Amino acid sequence: MTISFKDKVAIVTGAGGGLGREYALELARRGAKVVVNDLGGSRDGTGHSDMALKVVEEIKAAGGEAMSNGHSVTEYDQMVEMVAQAKEKWGGVHVLINNAGVLRDKTFAKMEPADFEFVLKVHLTGSAFATKACWETMREQSYGRILMTASSTGLFGNFGQANYGAAKLGLVGLAKTLQLEGAKYNIRVNSLSPVAGTRMTADLFPEEAFKLFDPVNVVPAALFLVSEDAPTNAIVGAGAGGFHSAWVEMNEAVWLPEAERTVEGFAAHWDQISSETNLHAPQSGSDQSAAILKAMQKVTGTGPSSARG
Known part of the structure; x- marks a missing residue:
């Protein structure tokens, strides 16, 4: 059975390139009307460009519907405005993929507090702001599918990424609470830990590995996790054609007299x-x-x- 997003409105943040672009393109191919959000900055969060417009042009050239949005996930009022524009044009918001992100990698010893704070603001607070802007609409329409972009760094740690890891595991905690609060409103919330060759990871992979970890290989997991029959409270890893689940587990308690x-x-x-x-x-x-x-x-x-x- 084909998984369709016909009559669904989807917002993808950070959709000007890499993973977000692939999500937006495939959502549109499957019938969704897509808000392509991207500041278009470099991976450290500076600068702007017209990347979102180019993705919208691609979608329209293929016969799909899309609109660009250059607002920042770090500004709540801008996220509210983005959602309002989508509702005004298409009547609702059914899918949100929180994909926008930045990197400012350094060992904790050398990391400036501002770099720690900024990475948390974009990934964690930014995802919370975008989600909050959609939340009431999703409750009212008794339908919502939300995807948080976690990371193996958040789940398992990675040298030189204290800020990124803290933000990414924070997103898992956010998802776990929101899936409980959203359950009776048919809002399902999941977390995805992707491995992909993008502008964020361009100098972290050898060339052959970069090709192997094409962002397109993450799309099947991402779109299933925001589909009508999606699970909720899942943590899924994806990259290069490999997929797995992860869990936050505990053993049996030991009671001490x-x-x-x-x-x-x-x-x-x-x-x-x-x-x-x-x-x-x-x-x-x-x-x-x-x-x-x-x-x-x-x-x-x-x-x-x-x-x-």
């Missing part, structure tokens, strides 16, 4: 507490307290059978 709740008591049980066995992926933060109470009940035979909060 009061006499053992000392630093030494904790140390004595560390092997058990840190054991990668009996893992499960909690569906909300309340699962942590529930797991602790379950462990207590297992040892003492007392306490509530379930916990919330």
Whole structure:
């Protein structure tokens, strides 16, 4: 069955090139009306260009519908205006792909506080602003599909990218909360960790690897995660034709009797507490307290059978 975006309005931030451009083009091919948002700056977030206009021209030349938008994700009022323009022209917003990003890589020792703050502002705050601008519309129409762009750096760490990693894991936390708050309004929120050769990564890959990690290879995962039958609360990795899922997991809680709740008591049980066995992926933060109470009940035979909060 063909996955269609007919009658859907999609916003893609950072869509002037790389991954965002490929998302926008494929959404349009599948029937979506697309807002192509891009400041057009360099990968460190400086400068402007007409990159978004060029993507719109490509879409229109292929028979699709699109409009360009040069607003910054770091300015909430501009995101509100972008959504208002889409609604005025097409009547709603159904899909949001938060793709805009910058890099300012340095070791933490050499990183200026301003570089840390700016990367968080674009990736994390910018995604929150774009999402917030769409949120009420999606609630009102009882339909929304939102994709956060996470990263292996956020999930697993990467030397020289403290700012980027902090922002990217923050986006996973944002997605996990929004998928809970949006569930009854048919708003599904997922996170994608792409590996792609783009202007952001142009000097990080050898030439052959750069070609292998063509952004087009990430598109299947991204578009499925914003489709009508998309899951919610998924974390998916994609690149070069390979796809995987990732989870935030915890093991079973170890409940220590009061006499053992000392630093030494904790140390004595560390092997058990840190054991990668009996893992499960909690569906909300309340699962942590529930797991602790379950462990207590297992040892003492007392306490509530379930916990919330």
